[in-house]
Amino acid sequence: MTMTTLPAGLTGSLSRLSEPDQWLRCHHNGTSLLDDGHGFELAWTVPSEANDDNPPAAPAGLAIDRWGRAYRSEPALGKVVVLPHAVLEPPADGTAHPGALERPRGLAIDQAQRLYVAEPGRARVLVVDLWSQRLLRAVPTPGSSGGVVRRPVDVATADFGVLALLDGPPSLVAIRGRRGPIPAGILTPPPGAGGLRPSRLVCHPTAGVLVLWTSPEGPEAVICTPEGRRPLSVPGATDLEVNDRQILVVAVGPGRPLLAWRDDSGSWIGIEPQAAPGYDGAALGVDLDGGVVYTIAGGMARMAGSAAVYQSSGRLLTYRLDSGRYRAQWGRVFIDACIPPGTALRLAAVTTDVDEVIDSLPPRAPDHESRSVPYAELTPPLPPAELIRDVSDETTQPLYHRTAGRERPWEQIPSDDGYETYEAPVNAPPGRYLWLVIDLDGSAKASPRVREVRVEKSGHRLATQLPRGWSRDESDAAFLQRFLAPSEGMLRDLDARAEQRSYLLDPLTAPVEALDWLAGFLGMVLDRRWPLSSRRELVAQVYDLYRLRGTRAALEQILTLYLRRDVAIVENWRLRGLGGSVLGPPTTGPRPPFIASAGRAVEPLGSFSVGGPLPGANDVLGDDDAIAHRFTVILPTPVDRDERAVLTSIIEAQKPAHTRADVCEFGAGMRIGRFRTGLTSFVAVDSGWVPEIAGQVFLGANGIVGVPDRAAQIENTAIGRVRIG
Incomplete structure (x- = not known):
């Protein structure tokens, strides 16, 4: 048995049209879908004449x-x-x-x-x-x-x-x-x-x-x-x-x-x-x-x-929208559209209480569309031809530009979104069913674009709170409905914002302009150089970080929130007595910290030592300035100058005042000539990867560093095939 579903946008307090499947089910006359299918515009054609008289160049790459x-x-x-x-011109003689x-x-x-x-x-x-x-x-x-x-x-x-x-x-x-x-x-x-x-x-x-x-x-x-x-x-x-x-x-x-x-x-x-x-x-x-x-x-x-x-004009007719009750007074229509200068968008509405639609318009696909509508038989009826003939330029109405944004409370609109929200009341008699008529006017180079349409299934009831005699006549009631619609719409938007004001107290949903205000309640001043997502996470976790203020864990967490990568902090005193190893010529940097003469400094390959004896009870600390109250922040990724400035400010603000910090970047990984390894280098048991070959040289032939392998045996250790671990 095949399961089918009705088109979206037919349930809830709003009827919503936004998906390509919905636009395909509408009746198009001189309109076409947008490139991604989420919306429509005026139909277009390709210019037939060329604007270049030069001869074509030879096929190239x-x-x-x-x-x-x-x-x-x-x-x-x-x-x-x-x-x-x-590009050089070919030789004049064309011989070579x-x-x-x-x-x-x-x-x-x-x-x-x-x-x-x-x-x-x-x-x-x-x-x-x-x-x-x-x-x-x-x-x-x-x-x-x-x-x-x-x-x-x-x-x-x-x-x-x-x-x-x-x-x-x-x-x-x-x-x-x-x-x-x-x-x-x-x-x-x-x-x-x-x-x-x-x-x-x-x-x-x-x-x-x-x-x-x-x-x-x-x-x-x-x-x-x-x-x-x-x-x-x-x-x-x-x-x-x-x-x-x-x-x-x-x-x-x-x-x-x-x-x-x-x-x-x-x-x-x-x-x-x-x-x-x-x-x-x-x-x-x-x-x-x-x-x-x-x-x-x-x-x-x-x-x-x-x-x-x-084209200069076009029209889209929606399929039938159902409010769920007869004699329903529909509310407002919200249209997310881009209307360039010199173009226009107009709206009309047709309502009825009749369940059966007679003489409905035949389906008509948008231009440049080759897809078929899935389960076309489930599409609600298109409007009757008789009702559409009554729609003219006099019955259509312009749209009001909502300068306050969309009607959805606290919705975040991207700064690069070129669509605005326009509003108009449903100027039609009460009825259970509704069809919208959207007319587009444009020019050869510009067209209005519609991305989404939302319709309130119930209008306001302010007229019922006025004296009965004011709305006894149908024409008077219709006038009051239209006259009170702007005021009621403003009150409804304010009520919706008040009902959902909890969004303001959630750092993950609060508007961008309210995030600094919310952080001020928590005793914070946000750094605008941080990414927006990192700032939201910081505000969300601030109480947990306050309990750990001044500790290594708090600093690691804050740095991780900023970089969106795990950061490690190593305290230098933990390295006492460890000399380390160096393969190659001696380093020119500072000597690694160790305990007085208990350990030996590192030397080149051939005579080098790893670590040293642990300090005794009577040993005296040496090189104390390189150990006490010093720590190193290890970054897993390279940072630019601006990011380093932010990291420095974070470290100075969050570390204890008597400590000093160094920052170490791992970079992009180890380099062997022009070949980079890093994300594809493994330090552990072999996982079945085939060794990479550079020319005819194997990199790391059978070398295992980390968790020991079952095949590792001391007596089998040999130069050229060394197993460590």
């Missing part, structure tokens, strides 16, 4: 490393240049390439910062180590022998290596640094794609590997998986990329905007195109912030916002 350096391949020049240096490469094309950089260059002219893939700035290897493509040439036309980052796209016959191979090429499958052309050849590929987080098939003779182009599934026809497509929001961005030539699609449970949903002024048609890439960049003459640029052309 674009990649950005972790240091922000951008690499662009220049097929005509036979080289890979580093942007933003000017200045570079040593032959038509380099696709570029990709893996997680190990290795640059892969697809060189179809020589049927190979070059691997360059960007750390050492040297060529690691030149990988000939498999099968390029015996008269069969399989040329790499593009590469895409996949895990710690890349996938290379080969043409003739179409296939994929995997390359990872010094490993590979490893065959990764034969490509299946999309259905009915005769004459198309693979030209680009990209790895999508949810859709997997996507291949662009283009035609040398015409604009036909199809994007699909290596197995030929999920075809997406994009005429004129030349390149594709995926940004950090998992949006598939497709280029369709120079001077044209970049098209975009969102993967929604196996369906490609078209979203607003993005402007790309100056795009030369060579390549797309992804920058360090996860946004798509594109090549221009002499460099690269980022997308310049939406390029959509909006």
Whole structure:
């Protein structure tokens, strides 16, 4: 038996419309959903004409490393240049390439910062180590022998290596640094794609590997998986990329905007195109912030916002909302919307007490939407056509901007939220059922956007407290209902805030502007340099910290709250008598603390001692200033100058006045040449990890430091295979 549920927003004191499933069930006329589906706007189209008369550049590659350096391949020049240096023009006579490469094309950089260059002219893939700035290897493509040439036309980052796209016959191979090429499958052309050849590929987080098939003779182009599934026809497509929001961005030539699609449970949903002024048609890439960049003459640029052309007007009709009782007087409507200058949003309402809806409007999906509505038969009825014909510009009403914010008490609104809350009363006769009519007016470059709609299921009852004769007539009662609505709304908001004023006393829910006020009741002055979440946690735990004030535990806890990482404090007196060990030349820093002459100072490897004898009863302390009333704060992560200033102020305010403190940072881990270990280094019993190989040298071959292993035996200890512990 299949379990089904009704759409959300039909129960409780408010009817709420906010989810994509709800907007899909509404009737759309000239509207489309937002990119994420949580809201709607005016329908849009893609500009058909190009804004650049320059000839398209040859297909190239674009990649950005972790240091922000951008690499662009220049097929005509036979080289890979580093942007933003000017791109050189080819020789006037066109007889020779200045570079040593032959038509380099696709570029990709893996997680190990290795640059892969697809060189179809020589049927190979070059691997360059960007750390050492040297060529690691030149990988000939498999099968390029015996008269069969399989040329790499593009590469895409996949895990710690890349996938290379080969043409003739179409296939994929995997390359990872010094490993590979490893065959990764034969490509299946999309259905009915005769004459198309693979030209680009990209790895999508949810859709997997996507291949662009283009035609040398015409604009036909199809994007699909290596197995030929999920075809997406994009005429004129030349390149594709995926940004950090998992949006598939497709280029369709120079001077044209970049098209975009969102993967929604196996369906490609078209979203607003993005402007790309100056795009030369060579390549797309992804920058360090996860946004798509594109090549221009002499460099690269980022997308310049939406390029959509909006309709001038549109209308959305909601499905039927149920108050649960007949002759109900609906309350206020709250709309979270973004209304740019030159655009408008208007509202109308239709009510009825009739349970059966006759001649309801047929469902109409939003523009650019290919998804089907699940369990469409459960959608409440759409409004009758007869009632909607009575809605005109005279019956719609404008919205009031709530300068005090949303009606929800003490709700925290992010500072970068571009949506405001607007309010209007339900201007309709009493009735159990309600339909909303939302009209949008805009321009070719701007559209109002609606994210959420909330409707109070019951209006105010102030008219019942006035003399009966004032509301005996229906027209008089309707006037009083509208006249008293603003005052009653203000009183209702104040009552809601008073009812939920306990939120002000909870540091985890108190508004940001009230957090300092709340801390003042506890005798605290908060440091605005702390992250907001850390300040809230500090106020929540202040009474427990007061009981431990001046102790190591309190200081450790406060520092941990600020850094959001565990911090350790070591008191120097606990290290008395421990000399320690040093492998290598003598250190130039201060000697480790020990007890007079009971221990020996550390020496280089070859004649060194670990620790020393414990002090006797008559031993005299030596080097007392380095031990007594001193402690060291050990940080598990490096800190910048501002964070160190905050840490210093915390330590000075919380430590006992007679003590002194040092701060020690662990940094990013041990370094062996260019190879970093730290988070992947283990000090304990071996957990089955394969030893990492640097060249042909094993790091830590069978060495165990920490909990003893059952195989550890003293008689088996040998140089080269040492077990300690």
